[in-house]
Amino acid sequence: MLRVVFALASAAAMYAAPNLAVDRMALHQFEDGPILPTSYEFLPGETAHFSCRLKGYQIDKTDEENEHVKLDWSLEFLDPNGVPVDKPKSGRIESRVTQEDKNWLPKFLAEFTIPPFAQSGDYRVSMRAKDEVGASEIHSELVFHVRGHDVEASDTLVTRNFRFLRGEDDAVALRDPVYRPGDMLWARFDIVGYKFGDSHKFSVDYGLAVLGGDGKQLFAQPEAAADSHASFYPQHYVPGALSLSLDKNVPAGTYTLVVTVRDKVGNQTWEERQGFRVE
Numbered sequence: 001m002l003r004v005v006f007a008l009a010s011a012a013a014m015y016a017a018p019n020l021a022v023d024r025m026a027l028h029q030f031e032d033g034p035i036l037p038t039s040y041e042f043l044p045g046e047t048a049h050f051s052c053r054l055k056g057y058q059i060d061k062t063d064e065e066n067e068h069v070k071l072d073w074s075l076e077f078l079d080p081n082g083v084p085v086d087k088p089k090s091g092r093i094e095s096r097v098t099q100e101d102k103n104w105l106p107k108f109l110a111e112f113t114i115p116p117f118a119q120s121g122d123y124r125v126s127m128r129a130k131d132e133v134g135a136s137e138i139h140s141e142l143v144f145h146v147r148g149h150d151v152e153a154s155d156t157l158v159t160r161n162f163r164f165l166r167g168e169d170d171a172v173a174l175r176d177p178v179y180r181p182g183d184m185l186w187a188r189f190d191i192v193g194y195k196f197g198d199s200h201k202f203s204v205d206y207g208l209a210v211l212g213g214d215g216k217q218l219f220a221q222p223e224a225a226a227d228s229h230a231s232f233y234p235q236h237y238v239p240g241a242l243s244l245s246l247d248k249n250v251p252a253g254t255y256t257l258v259v260t261v262r263d264k265v266g267n268q269t270w271e272e273r274q275g276f277r278v279e
Contacts, residue, residue, distance in 0.1 A: 058134030080121035154193035195266030201230035
């Protein structure tokens with residue numbers, strides 16, 4: 001009796017209708033472009049194009065002259081912490097299928113943008129699909145890598161990665177910040193730890209001052225720059241930049257650049273002090 005039951009179960013499995021499955025998921029630089037290898041690294045602000053083909057679907061044959069496939073799909077795009085980076089997308093594939101379409105595979109496309117200030121890490125496309133006719137569902141994920149500008153997080157307002165530069169577009173910081181009279185001083189830094197309001201809105205500004213070797217203030221610009229923005233995905237850092245034109249007659253000596261950052265939403269203040277020399 002046990003053998004008979006097992007044989008019947010095996011035969012049923014052999015002839016059971018297949019369940020919905022993924023034939024292929026891929027990312028492209030443009031719609032229907034070449035498939036990107038798993039080693040490809042997206043950059044902040046880049047648009048990614050997603051494609052998915054499904055197999056194992058069932059066909060609605062209640063109307064022999066108008067047989068259909070009926071599939072629903074949805075996508076989420078998640079950062080390394082599982083936070084959605086874009087609004088979810090969804091759609092439906094309801095298409096007539098003929099005898100000539102026996103090798104046809106349903107396909108859907110979507111595109112999304114890597115956040116402009118995304119940090120490095122493994123991001124995910126989370127896909128769900130449902131076969132209405134076959135009453136089967138599938139969930140699958142595609143992992144891809146983003147190479148961004150990494151800034152250490154903070155629970156309170158601070159600046160990170162402060163660097164003096166020789167020129168506005170320099171990528172390498174000065175090891176020894178020494179300038180000459182008449183030079184343009186450039187500096188960059190990242191602001192983190194500010195608070196968010198509704199719709200992930202933040203509002204920060206910063207000013208600067210220059211102190212002489214004796215600690216006396218020689219120059220001040222209390223409101224040098226400001227940034228305020230709301231977005232679907234929270235912007236976790238704000239890049240800051242400043243320039244200071246050194247007078248041709250500025251005396252040689254040691255000076256201190258003071259940057260004061262204010263978080264208007266979280267009512268926080270942070271002061272960064274960095275020394276430089278004029279020779």
